[in-house]
Amino acid sequence: MYEEFDIWAFLSGLPLGLAIAGIILYFSWRKGKKERRYDERYTNVHRQAKSISWGTTTVAILVAWAIVMIVEGSQLAFFVLAGLWVVHMVSYGIGAAIASKQN
Amino acid sequence: MILSGEMISGFISGFGIVLLIALFYFWKGRKERRFDERYETVHAKARTISWGITVIVLALMWLGALIYEGASLAFILLAAAYGIMLLSYGIAVFVLNKKL
Amino acid sequence: MGWTQDDLAEKLDVSRQTIISLEKGRYNPSLILAFKISKLFACRIEDIFLPEEE
The missing domain is CATH 1.10.287 (Helix Hairpins)
Known part of the structure; x- marks a missing residue:
């Protein structure tokens, strides 16, 4: 299905997408700033949301890892996901150390 | 990889050890009002x-x-x-x- | 005092959404925000917020 997927064409479209998304984000951020949208409740909501999403991602990585192990065995994808798992966990540990000092 | 009796028993022991450590951690943490x-x-x-x-x-x-x-x-x-x-x-x- | 939610939000430097949430009693403000509110209304925190066991 993806036989004729042109990676270089994809990568040339990428900067354009990034630029447009960046401009949209910048203007919505400026509008939000005016409305004082980024207050402590906002921080709280988004902190908790990321916290929940972190848990979901943890499960997703484990499931993806299991699929790779069953389908492909120890190939590149296996090590990529193992590396991702390590990053996910180590960054949590570092985050906990930082947050523990701050609070 | 073939599922064997040894493998399953190994899995159960490993699973059990982790479960025990986790239970102990939460039990002790609760007592110390850690959470x-x-x-x-x-x-x-x-x-x-x-x-x-x-x-x-x-x-x-x-x-x-x-x-x-x-x-x-x-x-x-x-x-x-x-x-x-x-x-x-x-x-x-x-x-x-x-x-x- | 005749303030709209927007006025209050501006005085406290928070969003209108936060004021709505506070009025409904859903959001637990930080101590800093609670002190700001009590100062603005010239009363004590206990007069504005009631402690509620979860």
Whole structure:
């Protein structure tokens, strides 16, 4: 299905997408700033949301890892996901150390 | 890999050891009132930091898998994981906005 | 005092959404915000917020 997927064409479209998304984000951020949208409740909501999403991602990585192990065995994808798992966990540990000092 | 009696018993012992350690950790923590308001805040912040790092690393790996292997299994799985990550974030923000 | 939610939000440097949430009693403000509110209304925190066991 993806036989004729042109990676270089994809990568040339990428900067354009990034630029447009960046401009949209910048203007919505400026509008939000005016409305004082980024207050402590906002921080709280988004902190908790990321916290929940972190848990979901943890499960997703484990499931993806299991699929790779069953389908492909120890190939590149296996090590990529193992590396991702390590990053996910180590960054949590570092985050906990930082947050523990701050609070 | 063939499922054997030894393997299953090994799995059960490993699973049991981890379960026991976890139970002990929570039992002791509860007694010391370790899981209080500050604990919640610290760990929510930690997961937020970790979430930010994982988003970037996952996106880079996804791009790397696409360039290196093309649309292979790794690419599809990483894309799915990325989608789940962002979707769960979005849903959580929506729900919390109603609740908080 | 005849303030709209927007006025109050501006005085406290928060969003209108936060004021709505506070009025409904859903959001637990930080101590800093609670002190700001009590100062603005010239009364004590206990007069504005009631402790509630979860």
